[in-house]
Amino acid sequence: MRTARKGSVEMPAFVRQLVKETEKRVSSFFKGGRGGASDGEQPGEGEKEEVIPSPYLDRPVLDKLTEEGCARWGLTYALGSMQGWRANMEDFHNCVPQLGGELAEWSFFAVFDGHAGSTVAQYCSQHLLGHILATAGIGPEDNPEKVKGAITEGFMQTDKHLHSVARREGWERGGTTVVSTLISPYYIYFANCGDSRAMLCRSGQVCFSTEDHKPYSPLEKERIESAGGSVSLQRINGSLAVSRALGDFSYKGAENRTPSQQMVSPEPEVCVVERSPTDEFLVLACDGVWDTISNEELCAFIHNRLQVCTDLRDVCTQVIDLCLYKGSLDNISIILLCFPGAPQLSAEALHQEAELEDLLESKVAEIYDELSASGEEPDLLSVLTVLASTIIPGLPPGGGIQSKRNCIISAYYHQREAHRPTVPNELGSS
Structure with missing residues (x-):
C-alpha cells in the first residue's frame, strides 16, 4: 500500500492566514546557525566558485509520502518521507517484505539518500536488490559469510553497472548513500555505505547501529589520502561530505587502485546480528534524521510512541516532525520495522x-x-x-x-x- 498523505502540521486555510505573520520569524529561528549541504558538494579547492541557487527553500515542503505493509512471518513496517527545507527531494527507498520463492521468509529494506541530484539514488533503488540476489550467495541455508559476501558483491556490481550507465547517459555528478537490511529467519544483515544509518532496538535499548562513513574518520581519511585526495572542511577535497557512496565517479579515478581503494568507496560495511525474541524494532534512516537525534533518543521515542499509536505510519510522521522541529534542513526519510516483540498499546x-x-x-x-x-x-x-x-x-x-x-x-x-x-x-x- 502506497499513499501520499498531508503532513500532520498542515493547517486549515483560515489557520494558514494567521500563521503568515510569524512564518518568517519561525523560519529564521529554524535556519539560524545552520548552513551548507549535509552530504552534497561544495566548490572544491582550486575550483572557480559558481553562483548557484540556494539548496534550501523559504518554506519547507511538508507533504509526506507514507507506505506500510507486513510479512507473513510477523514483521510489520512503515515508511515516512518528506522533502522538508531542501529545494529538491533526493531520497528514495525500497521495501520488499517478502522476497518470494525459497526466500519467502526473507525481507529487504533500504534507504537511498542522493546528493547532487536524485538520478543515482533512483537508479540504485531499482537495481541494488537484483544485483545482490544475482550473486547466488543467498539461499535457504542462510550462511552468514556467504550472505555478507553476496551483499558486498551486489553493491560493487551495482556501482559497476551504474558507471556504464553514467557514461552512456552523461551523468557527470551525483551519488547516493545507502543503508539497508536483509532479514532472514535467523539473522539480520546490515549494509551501510555512507552516512545514513540503521539501528536495532532490543528490550527497549539500542542493541546495534551502523557506523557513519565520514571523510574525517581515521580509516576513511587514510584511504582518501592514499588515493590522492585530501580532507578539508571535513569533506573530500573540501567538497564531498561522505567517504563511501554509489556513484560519485569523479572521485573514483585513481589509477592502479581497486574500487574499494578510491577516494569514495562503493564497498558497504556489512554486519550480521543473530535474531532474538526480544528484538523490538529496527530503523533505517537518512542523515536528515540522525543530524538532529541520537540513537538512544530515537530508540526511547519510538518505544514510547508504539505504546500510544496503532498506525506505524503515524509513528514515522511523528519522527519526521520531531526532526523538522529540532532543526533538520535535509530531506527526511525513515523506515520502521517492527518485530513480533515490539511494544504494544498500553x-x-x-x-x-x-x-x-x-x-x-x-x-x-x-x-x-x-x-x-x-x-x-x-x-x-x-x-x-x-x-x-x-x-x-x-x-x-x-x-x-x-x-x-x-x-x-x-x-x-x-x-x-x-x-x-x-x-x-x-x-x-x-
Whole structure:
C-alpha cells in the first residue's frame, strides 16, 4: 500500500492566514546557525566558485509520502518521507517484505539518500536488490559469510553497472548513500555505505547501529589520502561530505587502485546480528534524521510512541516532525520495522498521553493570557519560546517539547480563535 498523505502540521486555510505573520520569524529561528549541504558538494579547492541557487527553500515542503505493509512471518513496517527545507527531494527507498520463492521468509529494506541530484539514488533503488540476489550467495541455508559476501558483491556490481550507465547517459555528478537490511529467519544483515544509518532496538535499548562513513574518520581519511585526495572542511577535497557512496565517479579515478581503494568507496560495511525474541524494532534512516537525534533518543521515542499509536505510519510522521522541529534542513526519510516483540498499546501510556496533552493545552492558555495581559502580542513564536523554558513533566522520552509541537500549535490557534474580537452584525447586536 502506497499513499501520499498531508503532513500532520498542515493547517486549515483560515489557520494558514494567521500563521503568515510569524512564518518568517519561525523560519529564521529554524535556519539560524545552520548552513551548507549535509552530504552534497561544495566548490572544491582550486575550483572557480559558481553562483548557484540556494539548496534550501523559504518554506519547507511538508507533504509526506507514507507506505506500510507486513510479512507473513510477523514483521510489520512503515515508511515516512518528506522533502522538508531542501529545494529538491533526493531520497528514495525500497521495501520488499517478502522476497518470494525459497526466500519467502526473507525481507529487504533500504534507504537511498542522493546528493547532487536524485538520478543515482533512483537508479540504485531499482537495481541494488537484483544485483545482490544475482550473486547466488543467498539461499535457504542462510550462511552468514556467504550472505555478507553476496551483499558486498551486489553493491560493487551495482556501482559497476551504474558507471556504464553514467557514461552512456552523461551523468557527470551525483551519488547516493545507502543503508539497508536483509532479514532472514535467523539473522539480520546490515549494509551501510555512507552516512545514513540503521539501528536495532532490543528490550527497549539500542542493541546495534551502523557506523557513519565520514571523510574525517581515521580509516576513511587514510584511504582518501592514499588515493590522492585530501580532507578539508571535513569533506573530500573540501567538497564531498561522505567517504563511501554509489556513484560519485569523479572521485573514483585513481589509477592502479581497486574500487574499494578510491577516494569514495562503493564497498558497504556489512554486519550480521543473530535474531532474538526480544528484538523490538529496527530503523533505517537518512542523515536528515540522525543530524538532529541520537540513537538512544530515537530508540526511547519510538518505544514510547508504539505504546500510544496503532498506525506505524503515524509513528514515522511523528519522527519526521520531531526532526523538522529540532532543526533538520535535509530531506527526511525513515523506515520502521517492527518485530513480533515490539511494544504494544498500553492503557497506562494512553492515559499519560491524554494527561500530557491536557496539561499542554492549559499551559498554552496560561501563557497566551499572560502575554496579552502584559501588552505583548501572543504570536505563535512567543508562546513557543515561553513554553520551551517551562518545565513540563511527562514529555515523551527522547522527544522533549518538540515532539508535542503539533498539539501546542493546535492549542495556540484554539486560543487565538477564542480571543478573536466579536464583530457586530448589521443590526448592531454582538
